[in-house]
Amino acid sequence: xxxxxxxxxxxxxxxxxxxxxxxxxxxxxxxxxxxxxxxxxxxxxxxxxxxxxxxxxxxxxxxxxxxxxxxxxxxxxxxxxxxxxxxxxxxxxxxxxxxxxxxxxxxxxxxxxxxxxxxxxxxxxxxxxxxxxxxxxxxxxxxxxxxxxxxxxxxxxxxxxxxxxxxxxxxxxxxxxxxxxxxxxxxxxxxxxxxxxxxxxxxxxxxxxxxxxxxxxxxxxxxxxxxxxxxxxxxxxxxxxxxxxxxxxxxxxxxxxxxxxxxxxxxxxxxxxxxxxxxxxxxxxxxxxxxxxxxxxxxxxxxxxxxxxxxxxxxxxxxxxxxxxxxxxxxxxxxxxxxxxxxxxxxxxxxxxxxxxxxxxxxxxxxxxxxxxxxxxxxxxxxxxxxxxxxxxxxxxxxxxxxxx
Amino acid sequence: xxxxxxxxxxxxxxxxxxxxxxxxxxxxxxxxxxxxxxxxxxxxxxxxxxxxxxxxxxxxxxxxxxxxxxxxxxxxxxxxxxxxxxxxxxxxxxxxxxxxxxxxxxxxxxxxxxxxxxxxxxxxxxxxxxxxxxxxxxxxxxxxxxxxxxxxxxxxxxxxxxxxxxxxxxxxxxxxxxxxxxxxxxxxxxxxxxxxxxxxxxxxxxxxxxxxxxxxxxxxxxxxxxxxxxxxxxxxxxxxxxxxxxxxxxxxxxxxxxxxxxxxxxxxxxxxxxxxxxxxxxxxxxxxxxxxxxxxxxxxxxxxxxxxxxxxxxxxxxxxxxxxxxxxxxxxxxxxxxxxxxxxxxxxxxxxxxxxxxxxxxxxxxxxxxxxxxxxxxxxxxxxxxxxxxxxxxxxxxxxxxxxx
Numbered sequence: 001x002x003x004x005x006x007x008x009x010x011x012x013x014x015x016x017x018x019x020x021x022x023x024x025x026x027x028x029x030x031x032x033x034x035x036x037x038x039x040x041x042x043x044x045x046x047x048x049x050x051x052x053x054x055x056x057x058x059x060x061x062x063x064x065x066x067x068x069x070x071x072x073x074x075x076x077x078x079x080x081x082x083x084x085x086x087x088x089x090x091x092x093x094x095x096x097x098x099x100x101x102x103x104x105x106x107x108x109x110x111x112x113x114x115x116x117x118x119x120x121x122x123x124x125x126x127x128x129x130x131x132x133x134x135x136x137x138x139x140x141x142x143x144x145x146x147x148x149x150x151x152x153x154x155x156x157x158x159x160x161x162x163x164x165x166x167x168x169x170x171x172x173x174x175x176x177x178x179x180x181x182x183x184x185x186x187x188x189x190x191x192x193x194x195x196x197x198x199x200x201x202x203x204x205x206x207x208x209x210x211x212x213x214x215x216x217x218x219x220x221x222x223x224x225x226x227x228x229x230x231x232x233x234x235x236x237x238x239x240x241x242x243x244x245x246x247x248x249x250x251x252x253x254x255x256x257x258x259x260x261x262x263x264x265x266x267x268x269x270x271x272x273x274x275x276x277x278x279x280x281x282x283x284x285x286x287x288x289x290x291x292x293x294x295x296x297x298x299x300x301x302x303x304x305x306x307x308x309x310x311x312x313x314x315x316x317x318x319x320x321x322x323x324x325x326x327x328x329x330x331x332x333x334x335x336x337x338x339x340x341x342x343x344x345x346x347x348x349x350x351x352x353x354x355x356x357x358x359x360x361x362x363x364x365x366x367x368x369x370x371x372x373x374x375x376x377x378x379x380x381x382x383x384x385x386x387x388x389x390x391x392x393x394x395x396x397x398x399x400x401x402x403x404x405x
Numbered sequence: 406x407x408x409x410x411x412x413x414x415x416x417x418x419x420x421x422x423x424x425x426x427x428x429x430x431x432x433x434x435x436x437x438x439x440x441x442x443x444x445x446x447x448x449x450x451x452x453x454x455x456x457x458x459x460x461x462x463x464x465x466x467x468x469x470x471x472x473x474x475x476x477x478x479x480x481x482x483x484x485x486x487x488x489x490x491x492x493x494x495x496x497x498x499x500x501x502x503x504x505x506x507x508x509x510x511x512x513x514x515x516x517x518x519x520x521x522x523x524x525x526x527x528x529x530x531x532x533x534x535x536x537x538x539x540x541x542x543x544x545x546x547x548x549x550x551x552x553x554x555x556x557x558x559x560x561x562x563x564x565x566x567x568x569x570x571x572x573x574x575x576x577x578x579x580x581x582x583x584x585x586x587x588x589x590x591x592x593x594x595x596x597x598x599x600x601x602x603x604x605x606x607x608x609x610x611x612x613x614x615x616x617x618x619x620x621x622x623x624x625x626x627x628x629x630x631x632x633x634x635x636x637x638x639x640x641x642x643x644x645x646x647x648x649x650x651x652x653x654x655x656x657x658x659x660x661x662x663x664x665x666x667x668x669x670x671x672x673x674x675x676x677x678x679x680x681x682x683x684x685x686x687x688x689x690x691x692x693x694x695x696x697x698x699x700x701x702x703x704x705x706x707x708x709x710x711x712x713x714x715x716x717x718x719x720x721x722x723x724x725x726x727x728x729x730x731x732x733x734x735x736x737x738x739x740x741x742x743x744x745x746x747x748x749x750x751x752x753x754x755x756x757x758x759x760x761x762x763x764x765x766x767x768x769x770x771x772x773x774x775x776x777x778x779x780x781x782x783x784x785x786x787x788x789x790x791x792x793x794x795x796x797x798x799x800x801x802x803x804x805x806x807x808x809x810x
Contacts, residue, residue: 157760166760216645228726232637232644239637239728240621240764246725249758251718254658263756313656320651321633321726323644351668353654355562355571359645 014050015387017042021050022105023385025060025079027207029106032065033076051079057392058146059085059105081105084142086395088149088380090373091130091182092197093117095155095170095224096288098126100133101370102141103377107208109370111137123176127185131403134186138399146395150190151380152179153197153372155223160242163194169260170224188402190394193379197221198245198330200375201365202229203236205328208374209366214325218318219371220247222331224273224288229375230322248272250317252310270310276336279303294335300343308340312347315362319348323356330365330372337364419455420792422447426455427510428790430465430484432612434511437470438481456484462797463551464490464510486510489547491800493554493785495778496535496587497602498522500560500575500629501693503531505538506775507546508782512613514775516542528581532590536808539591543804551800555595556785557584558602558777560628565647568599574665575629593807595799598784602626603650603735605780606770607634608641610733613779614771619730623723624776625652627736629678629693634780635727653677655722657715675715681741684708699740705748713745717752720767724753728761735770735777742769 017040024031024039036047054060062077081104092099094117101112113136118125138147156168165176179192202219211217217231226248230237237244248268249261256265257275269275276294277287280301286293300308315327329337337344349357365371384391396402422445429436429444441452459465467482486509497504499522506517518541523530543552561573570581584597607624616622622636631653635642642649653673654666661670662680674680681699682692685706691698705713720732734742742749754762770776789796801807 157758159760167758214645216649230726232642233640235638235640237637237727239761240619240730241728241760243758243761243764244621244726244728246728246758246761249725249756250655250722251657251756252659254718255660261758313659317655317722318726320654321649321723322635322642323646323649323651325645351654351656353562353572353648353651353666355564355646356644356648356651359648 015389017046018050018053018388019385021047021079022054022059022388025054025081026105026381026385030063030066030078030080032078036079054079054388055082057388058082059388059392081108084145086146086148086384086392087141088151088377089134089137089147090376090380091134091150091152092372092376093126093130093152093154093171093178094197098129098133099373100130100137101373101377102137103374103380105381107204107374107377109373111140112373113137121171123173123178123181126171127178127182130182131185135400135403138403141399144397146392146397147188147190147399148384148391148395149380149382150183150186150188150192151200151376151378152182152192152194153200153376154178154194155197155221155225155227157243157246158194158196160238163192165194166243186403188396188399190396191380191383193382195376195379196227196229196242196245197223197372198227198229199236199238200229200379201330201371202231202328202375203378204367204371204375205330205365206231206236207378209371210328210363211326216322216324217326217328218322218324219328219330219365220315220333221372222271222273222290222329222333222336226268226272228318232322247314247318250314252314252317267310267314271307271314273332276304276307276332279307291332291335294332294339297339300339305340305343307336308343309347311336311340312344313351315344316348316351319352319356319360323359325359325361327360327362328365328371329362334364334369337362420794422451423455423458423793424790426452426484427459427464427793430459430486431510431786431790435468435471435483435485437483441484459484459793460487462793463487464793464797486513489550491551491553491789491797492546493556493782494539494542494552495781495785496539496555496557497777497781498531498535498557498559498576498583499602503534503538504778505535505542506778506782507542508779510786512609512779512782514778516545517778518542526576528578528583528586531576532583532587535587536590540805540808543808546804549802551797551802552593552595552804553789553796553800554785554787555588555591555593555597556605556781556783557587557597557599558605558781559583559599560602560626560630560632562648562651563599563601565643568597570599571648591808593801593804595801596785596788598787600781600784601632601634601647601650602628602777603632603634604641604643605634605784606735606776607636607733607780608783609772609776609780610735610770611636611641612783614776615733615768616731621727621729622731622733623727623729624733624735624770625720625738626777627676627678627695627734627738627741631673631677633723637727652719652723655719657719657722672715672719676712676719678737681709681712681737684712696737696740699737699744702744705744710745710748712741713748714752716741716745717749718756720749721753721756724757724761724765728764730764730766732765732767733770733776734767739769739774742767
C-alpha cells in the first residue's frame with residue numbers, strides 16, 4: 001500500500017494501488033471487498049473506486065458473494081477476473097515437446113496446444129513451430145480481448161539481466177536471445193520474458209499449486225536434465241546472475257558416470273533421463289518422452305529402485321542445505337516418484353538430518369503438467385499488475401492479424 | 406519509513422522512525438543528515454528532531470563532517486554512535502573455545518575475552534565458564550552504559566521459533582535451551598537470542614565484512630564440523646525451521662567415510678577437522694585448535710592438496726545450486742585456504758558450471774576471527790533498533806552488580 005502525500009505523484013499512487021487490487025484478484029481468483037480493504041489498509045470507498053475502475057478497464061467483474069456473511073444489509077459482490085479479459089501467452093520449450101497456452105488472470109489456462117520440437121532444435125526452427133502453435137491458441141481468443149505479455153520457459157540457464165539463454169545443454173543452445181528471436185518472428189509488440197523451466201515451475205507451484213502455504217519450496221524438474229527452482233522465505237531465488245537451481249550438478253559420486261558438464265558423478269548422471277531409461281530398458285527414441293514411458297510401467301524393478309535411492313539421496317542433500325517445507329517432483333519425476341516412493345522416502349529419511357527432516361514433505365505438482373506454463377504466464381502478467389493502465393495501453397487487441405506469417 | 410496518518414498511532418510511528426535512524430547509524434558507522442534525509446524520505450527538520458532525540462537518549466553523538474561539501478553555509482555534523490553508549494554482549498560457544506565480547510553500535514568490538522571450553526562441555530559447565538568471561542568484559546564497561554541484549558552463537562541446529570538448540574553434534578548437545586540456561590545463570594533480565602555460528606558469520610560478513618556489496622553470499626564455517634550460513638537476495642536464509650545451511654551433510658561420495666550422522670561420504674567427512682588433521686598428521690589433542698596448527702604449516706603436501714580438491718568440489722556444488730557472488734571461508738578454512746588455494750580454485754573452476762562460475766569469488770572473512778561474534782551482536786541489537794525507547798527502558802545499567810555469582 002502507498003498513501004498519497006505531499007510530494008508524491010497522486011496519479012502514480014492511484015495506478016500502483018490499482019495494480020495491487022488487481023494482483024490480489026489475480027492471486028486469489030475471487031476476493032471480497034472486505035478482504036481487499038483489510039489486505040490493503042485502504043478504506044472501503046477507496047477500494048470501491050479502484051474496483052470500479054478495474055471494471056471499466058475490462059479487467060475484473062462482479063460475482064455473487066459465496067458463503068455466509070455476517071452484518072446487516074446485502075453483501076457487496078465479490079471481485080473476479082473478467083471473462084474474456086486480459087490474457088498472456090505462455091510458451092514452454094521442452095527438450096522433447098513444445099507447449100503453448102493462452103492464460104487468463106488467476107492462472108486460468110484458457111486454451112493450449114502442443115507439438116514435438118523440430119528435430120533440428122535450432123532456435124529458428126523452434127520459434128517457427130512455436131508461432132504455428134500460438135496461431136492455434138490465439139485463433140480462439142475473443143475479439144478485442146487484450147494480450148498483455150508473452151512468457152517463455154526454456155530448459156537452461158537464463159541470465160536474469162537480459163533474459164539471454166546462456167546454456168540449454170539438451171537443446172544445444174549457447175547464448176541464444178530466444179525472446180528477441182521469437183518476438184521478431186511474431187511481429188508482436190508486447191513484453192517478452194524468458195525464464196528457466198524449473199524456476200517457473202517453482203513459482204507456479206508456490207503461488208497456485210502444491211506449496212501455497214510453504215515459504216520454502218524446492219521444485220525439481222526432470223526434463224532429460226535435472227534442475228531445481230527454489231523459493232526461500234516466500235521469494236523466488238535467482239542468485240547472482242539468475243542461474244540458481246542447477247541441482248543436477250551436485251557432485252554425488254566422484255567415481256560416477258561422466259556428465260555432459262565434463263565432471264563425473266553429477267546427480268544428473270544418476271537420475272537424469274538416460275539413467276532412468278537404462279534402468280527400465282527404454283529405447284533411445286523414447287527417452288524424450290520418458291514420463292509417458294514410465295506411466296506404462298507396472299512396477300519398478302531393482303535398477304529403477306536404485307535410481308529411486310539416488311533420487312532420495314540428492315533430495316536429502318538439498319533438504320540439509322535449504323530446510324524446505326516441501327519438495328515438489330515435476331517433469332518426469334511426476335511419473336517416477338509413484339513407482340519408487342518407498343525408496344525415495346526411506347533414503348530422504350535416513351540421509352537428511354532429523355531436524356530439517358521434520359519439516360519436509362515430498363509432493364507431486366498440483367498443477368500437473370501445467371506448472372511450467374502457469375509459471376511462464378505468471379511472469380508475463382507482471383507488467384499489467386505493476387500498472388494496469390499502462391499495461392493495457394501497451395496491449396495488443398487483434399493478435400491474430402498481428403501474427404506475421 | 407512510516408508516515409503518520411489518520412488511524413495510525415503517532416507515537417508508534419515516531420519510535421519506529423527513531424529506530425530506523427538508529428539502524429542507519431548502526432549500519433553505516435557514520436552518516437550525514439543529508440544521507441538520512443535521502444534514505445528515509447523524511448524532511449530535514451524531521452530528521453533533525455529524530456537525531457536530537459537519539460542524542461538525548463545517549464545513543465548517538467555529533468562528529469565533524471568528513472570530506473568536501475558542496476553548497477553554502479557550514480555543514481551539519483555527522484551522526485555517529487555515542488562513545489560509552491548502548492552495547493550488547495556476544496557469546497561464541499565453539500567446539501574448542503569460548504569467546505565473548507562487549508560490542509557497541511556499528512559492530513565495534515569494545516572488549517573481548519576467550520577461554521577453552523570446559524572438558525565436560527555440558528551446557529551447565531559451559532554457561533559457568535561463559536559467565537566468568539562475561540564478568541571480565543563487563544568490568545571494563547563505563548558505569549551507566551546500558552546493556553541492551555545478549556546474543557549467543559552455537560555450532561549446531563537452532564530452531565528459529567524458540568531458539569532451542571536441537572543438535573550440536575560436536576558438543577554432544579540435544580534439545581538444549583541454552584539461552585534460558587545462560588540467562589538464568591546470569592540473572593540478567595535482557596533479551597537473549599541464540600543463533601547458528603555459520604548463520605551469524607554470514608550475517609556479519611554480509612553487513613560488515615567481505616560481502617557488503619553482495620546480495621548472495623555463502624559463509625562456510627569450519628569448526629570441527631562444517632556448516633554454512635546463506636544470504637540470498639540480501640536476506641539471511643533460515644529455511645522452514647531455521648536449520649538451513651547444513652552443507653556438511655551434502656553427499657559427496659557414497660563409498661566415503663562414515664559420518665556421525667550415520668551416512669557415508671558427507672562433505673564433512675572429507676573436509677571436517679578430523680580429515681584435515683589426518684592429512685597433516687595433527688595429533689588428536691590439537692584437532693580442536695586446527696586453525697592454529699594449520700597456520701604453522703609451511704606447505705600443503707599431497708594429502709592436504711587432496712582435501713583442497715574436496716573443498717573445491719563441495720563449494721562447486723553450492724555454487725551450482727545457489728549462484729552466489731561470494732563464498733567466504735570462515736573458521737579453520739581461513740587457515741586452510743591459503744595453503745591449498747590452487748587446488749580449491751581449480752576444482753571450483755572445473756566443477757561449477759560456466760555461467761554461475763562467472764559470478765563467484767572466494768574470499769577470507771574481512772572480520773577475521775570475529776565474524777561470528779559480530780553476527781551474534783547484530784541479532785542482539787535487533788530489539789533496540791526496532792524501538793530505541795523501549796529497548797533502553799528494558800536495558801540494564803549496572804551489569805556487574807547484576808551478574809550473580
